[in-house]
Amino acid sequence: MTWNRRHLLDIQSLSADELTAVLDTAETFKGVGQREIKKVPALRGRTVINLFIEPSTRTRISFELAAKRLSADVINFSTEASSFRKGETLKDTAKNLEALNADLLIIRHRSAGAPHFLSRVLDASVVNAGDGAHEHPTQALLDIFTMREKLGTLKDVQVTILGDILFSRVARSLIWALTKMGASVTLCGPPTLVPKRFEALGCRVTYDLEDALANADIVNLLRIQHERQRRTMFPSLTEYSKLFGVSIDRLNHMKPSAIIMHPGPMNRGVEIDTEVAESERSVILDQVTNGLAVRMAVLYLINGGTVPEAHSAHSTKSE
Numbered sequence: 001m002t003w004n005r006r007h008l009l010d011i012q013s014l015s016a017d018e019l020t021a022v023l024d025t026a027e028t029f030k031g032v033g034q035r036e037i038k039k040v041p042a043l044r045g046r047t048v049i050n051l052f053i054e055p056s057t058r059t060r061i062s063f064e065l066a067a068k069r070l071s072a073d074v075i076n077f078s079t080e081a082s083s084f085r086k087g088e089t090l091k092d093t094a095k096n097l098e099a100l101n102a103d104l105l106i107i108r109h110r111s112a113g114a115p116h117f118l119s120r121v122l123d124a125s126v127v128n129a130g131d132g133a134h135e136h137p138t139q140a141l142l143d144i145f146t147m148r149e150k151l152g153t154l155k156d157v158q159v160t161i162l163g164d165i166l167f168s169r170v171a172r173s174l175i176w177a178l179t180k181m182g183a184s185v186t187l188c189g190p191p192t193l194v195p196k197r198f199e200a201l202g203c204r205v206t207y208d209l210e211d212a213l214a215n216a217d218i219v220n221l222l223r224i225q226h227e228r229q230r231r232t233m234f235p236s237l238t239e240y241s242k243l244f245g246v247s248i249d250r251l252n253h254m255k256p257s258a259i260i261m262h263p264g265p266m267n268r269g270v271e272i273d274t275e276v277a278e279s280e281r282s283v284i285l286d287q288v289t290n291g292l293a294v295r296m297a298v299l300y301l302i303n304g305g306t307v308p309e310a311h312s313a314h315s316t317k318s319e
C-alpha cells in the first residue's frame with residue numbers, strides 16, 4: 001500500500017492497513033539501529049521541531065533521536081525559555097517556527113485537539129506526541145509493534161489494560177489500534193477510572209482483577225494520571241495498590257507466557273511492583289527501544305517515504 005497522510009494526528013482515523021504499514025516500515029528501521037552506522041539520509045535537508053509544551057522523557061528524546069537518525073536538522077523547543085512565557089499563543093508560536101522553514105512539527109500539549117488545530121493552520125506536517133487525555137498515537141504504535149514482535153500476531157490476542165483508563169490518552173489510542181488489528185481488549189481498574197461507556201469502543205470492562213488477568217496474553221499497566229484528575233477518584237494509593245497493583249504474586253497467577261507492558265513513567269509500588277517491572281516477563285524497556293524505530297517510520301512515511309513489501313508473517317491479510 002501507499003501512505004498518503006501528511007500528518008499523524010490520531011489512531012482513530014487510521015485503517016488496519018495503515019497501522020500495518022507503519023509496523024512493517026518500523027521493522028526495517030529497527031535493523032538500522034543494529035548497524036554500526038545508525039543513520040540513513042531519508043530526511044536530509046528537512047527541519048523537524050519538537051514542540052513539547054508538557055513534560056516528556058521517552059517521547060521527546062526518541063523523536064529527537066529518530067529525526068537525527070533520518071539525517072534531519074532537529075530543534076528542541078523549550079517552553080521555559082520561549083516567548084510562550086510572555087503570552088504568545090500556540091498558533092503564533094507555530095507560525096513563527098514555520099516561518100523559520102520547519103517542515104515537521106511534533107507537538108505535545110495539555111489540550112486535546114491542539115495537534116489537529118495546528119494541522120489546519122500550518123503547511124508543515126504535524127505529529128501528535130500526546131494531546132491532553134485524547135490520544136498518544138506513537139505510543140500505541142510502539143505498543144502494538146512490541147506485541148506483534150513478541151507474539152507474532154495481534155489477531156485474537158487477549159490484552160488487558162489495567163489502571164487509569166478515563167484520563168489516559170495512551171489507553172484511548174491503544175484501544176483503537178488493538179480493536180482495528182483484531183485483538184480482544186479487556187479494561188480493568190476502579191469503576192471511577194474505568195467507566196462502562198468504554199464498552200462502546202469494542203472492549204470488555206471488568207472490575208474483577210483476577211478475571212482480567214486470568215486469560216491475558218499481555219497486561220498493559222497504566223499509571224494514575226494525577227495531573228489530569230480534578231478530584232480524588234479512589235480512597236488512597238495504598239488501597240489502589242492493594243486492589244489493582246500487579247505484585248509478583250499476581251504475576252505468578254497469570255498465564256506463564258503472559259507479558260507485562262507499561263508506557264512509562266512507572267509509579268513503582270502503586271500500579272506495578274519493582275520485582276514485576278524488572279522480571280523476565282516485563283518488556284517495558286523493549287517498548288522504549290521499539291519507540292525509536294516506530295517514530296523513525298512515522299517521520300519517514302509522513303515525509304513521503306514508501307512502505308516496504310508486506311512482511312508475510314505479519315501482514316493483515318495473513319491474519
Ligand code: CP
Binds near residue numbers: 055056058060139263
Ligand atoms: N510514555 C510516554 O509518553 O512517556 P513520556 O511522557 O516520558 O514521553
